[in-house]
Amino acid sequence: MDDCLFYPYLNKQYPVIVSAKGMILTDSSGKEYIDACCGAITTNIGHGVTEVIDGIKAQLDKVTFTHRFKFTNEASQQLSVLLSNLSPGENNKVSFASGGGEAIEFAIKLAREYYIEINKPSKYKIISRWQSFHGNTLGALSAGGNILRRKRYSPMLIDFGHASPHNCIICPHLKDNGNCALECINDFERTIHREGPENVAAILIEPIVGTSLCVSIPKEGYLQSIRELCNKYDILMIADEVMTGVGRTGQFYAVQYWDIVPDLITLAKGLGGGYIPLGAIVISEKIYSAFKNNSQSFTHGYTFGGNPVASAAGLEVVNYILKNNLIHNSQEQGKYLLSKLKELEKKYQFIGEVSGLGLFTGMKFVKKKNPLETFPASDQITNKIVDTALNMGLVLYGAQGCIDGINGDGIIIAPPLNVVKEDVDTIVNRLEQVLLKLFSYS
Ligand SMILES: Cc1ncc(COP(=O)(O)O)c(C=O)c1O
Known part of the structure; x- marks a missing residue:
């Protein structure tokens, strides 16, 4: 046709x-x-999957849309509790988006505003790595380091810092695979210094790099060292689990393999399971209390964030994964x-x-x-x-x-x-x- x-x-x-x-x-x-x-x-x-389809239908019969600035709804409340319970550490608060790129933009802006809330307004930069991907919206593409996907838009991208990837096949630091002292972590620290720790708000990483490195699993100690760098320089750690989250790697979050507690986690893809566009941002108590104790508002968001139908779908998908x-x-x-x-x-x-x-x-x-x-x-x-x-x-x-x-x-x-x-x-x-x-x- x-x-x-x-x-x-x-x-x-x-x-x-x-x-x-x-x-x-x-x-x-x-x-x-x-x-x-x-x-x-x-x-x-x-x-x-019948349970998911029935759950969406039931929600459609009840209420299809409410706007998050004026109302809340049972489905998004329940999904927030479920994700909070599944999250490591004190990652207790959740907000919703309609996909991965939106979730990343939300996390980037939340990191920026967090430092305004705690009176460190010079911090705004997001450091990521070459050969990572975080979405195609311009902010997410700027943070990401997928050369092919960035290429045509490069004059339009924001100048964030990029460290070298954990690419052991062709180590950017010319170390033998299996015989290194994580030189790429030193490069992360050098990148923080180049950008100025006083300017850096967050490090954004895919725990296991998906498309850009074709499923590259970091060496033991790598993610722990990133967490330590974040603590050392007062930088938030954002784990992009859009591809790896919701059970894909054999843990609900891939970071759980290394006992890492990020400050922010982004989810999408498998969260709605393809039944509906859905993304989520899981937020630590530290960030939440900065807002709670100061401006009491974070108004960035999207029309469809937390809508009842998408939330009902996500709730059914996650429950199905857990039940089975x-x-x-x-x-x-x-x-x-x-x-x-x-x-x-x-x-x-x-x-x-x-x-x-x-x-x-x-x-x-x-x-x-x-x-x-x-x-x-x-x-x-x-x-x-x-x-x-x-x-x-x-x-x-x-x-x-x-x-x-x-x-x-x-x-x-x-x-x-x-x-x-x-x-x-x-x-x-x-x-x-x-x-x-x-x-x-x-
Ligand atoms: C790790 C990662 N982050 C973010 C995104 C962007 O997600 P979306 O396409 O839903 O905007 C993707 C998409 O492939 C991804 O793999």
């Missing part, structure tokens, strides 16, 4: 998805696709998925590294086993893999530029948290067929 949509790639034909159940999507011709990446690491409990023990399943099936992907890694020269935690796994592609010998970006390997997979009925998430920001091809495999062993086998078998079709040598 002809339509008037402005598509991301104007020369492509997009299949029309007419129905979906679990991790299977069906298009208008009847072709089925296994969604091995939950769309964009979003449909974390799969499609068609899906965080544990993410750990267990994640281990199995990782072991199967590692088998492929051993078997094929073109697979450079496989990494993962819970059901959040990445696979990088190289020439003949050398982790640094990437394909030229112009070969478009990531796009070719993703497109071939789609033709063969498998949905994968591409991670282009995942070695040095420009070069490096990778894919993210992140199926729903309720997969069983047979689903994992199906995904890995289909993936192997896709790779063999593309790479003629092994």
Whole structure:
């Protein structure tokens, strides 16, 4: 059918998805696709979960919209309590947005205003890292360090500081993988000094870097050191758990693997589970009490933040995850998925590294086993893999530029948290067929 949509790639034909159940999507011709990446690491409990759909319908029957400046509603109250109870430390307060970028903007502005509240108004800068991604709104893009996504907008971006990433494959400090003293942490400290600690409000990090480094897990001690730097220089720590949160990695929050208590946590994607656009900002008592004891207001926000229908969806999604023990399943099936992907890694020269935690796994592609010998970006390997997979009925998430920001091809495999062993086998078998079709040598 002809339509008037402005598509991301104007020369492509997009299949029309007419129905979906679990991790299977069906298009208008009847072709089925296994969604091995939950769309964009979003449909974390799969499609068609009756409890969630019924919960949304029930909320629609009660009340569809209230504005947060004048009213509150039961669904957002309940979801705030649930998230507060699941959060580490005294991260007790919650506000809502309609997605990840919005949640990040909220956190950035909250960090800025926190320092106005406590009479340190010079602090406003947000330090992040190269090869991280925090959203496409201009503030979030400025903070982020995804070179490809920043490129066309670079004259419009705000000048925030960027430290080097924890990229052990091509260490920016030329250390051997596995044999370093976390030189990248020293670079973080140098960046704080370059920007001036008196100007820095927050450090913003993805605990496990998703798209920009194709699931890069920090070394032991890395996140703890970031927390210590934040304490040392009176800087807030913002953990961006938009991709990693809500059970994706086998903990509700990825930071829980390292016992880190951030001052702010952002969530989105899996929180609404693809049933509805939803993001959240989880806020520490320290920040809350600064506002409580001073201006008593933080008025930044969005029309749809905390609306009852989105909150009801989030409430059902999180309850479904907890009731069905899906965080544990993410750990267990994640281990199995990782072991199967590692088998492929051993078997094929073109697979450079496989990494993962819970059901959040990445696979990088190289020439003949050398982790640094990437394909030229112009070969478009990531796009070719993703497109071939789609033709063969498998949905994968591409991670282009995942070695040095420009070069490096990778894919993210992140199926729903309720997969069983047979689903994992199906995904890995289909993936192997896709790779063999593309790479003629092994
Ligand atoms: C870590 C991270 N933060 C923030 C965002 C932005 O989320 P959204 O696309 O919902 O604005 C993304 C999106 O991929 C992400 O991966």
